[in-house]
Amino acid sequence: MPLYKEVIINDTTTLYLWKITEDLEWFIDVVDLNISSKKRIDSMKSESHQKGFLAVRMLLQHIGYSDFDLYYDAHGKPHLKDEKCISISHSHEFSAIAVSTHSIGIDLELVKEKTLKIASRFMDVSHLENLSEIEKIQKATVIWGIKESIFKIKSQEGISFPNHIFENKFNLDDKITEAQLRFNSEIENYNIVFNFVEDYIYVCAYIY
Incomplete structure (x- = not known):
């Protein structure tokens, strides 16, 4: 098509x-x-x-x-x-x-249970509290996409998803949030846009 x-x-x-x-x-x-x-x-x-x-x-x-x-x-x-x-x-x-x-970074992910199963490896799981199971899967997918998108912009060895990239708290209905990269004694702030497409989620990170 x-x-x-x-x-x-x-x-x-x-x-x-x-x-x-x-x-x-x-x-x-x-x-x-x-x-x-x-x-x-x-x-x-x-x-x-x-x-x-x-x-x-x-x-x-x-x-x-x-x-x-x-x-x-x-x-x-x-x-x-x-x-x-x-x-x-x-x-x-x-x-x-x-x-x-x-500079722009994007990530496109299929919403799947596996992302939630490994969430503790890449994010602060307290951000998933008080959500339904499907909402937890969706939010973990967005957060993975945030970290992947920022990593694509920086493309530097040594960046750790759980230790260097931090998303602000957000709701799935917001479709926007912010995140920080704290790496090599520097802090960079990113705008984040995300949304759903069928069974997928896209995430875009950028600095203005």
């Missing part, structure tokens, strides 16, 4: 979502890949990962870019050649990109 959804995050940032319903051959026929990306596709053993990778390139093509405009630095962080900022995520049926004039 074409673009699934376009979300305005703020006045300089837009999130684009693609729901993957096409088969692999369709993507291969319509996506123009550079040599590095062709090698990367060939090395992927999972068809789901291949389609997720190609759906990201379809999103780029939808907004006037191509795979040739995208490159990765030594930390694996994606960049656009026109110096706009980009972040990328893929989870099962969906791929997502966010493009901005400011």
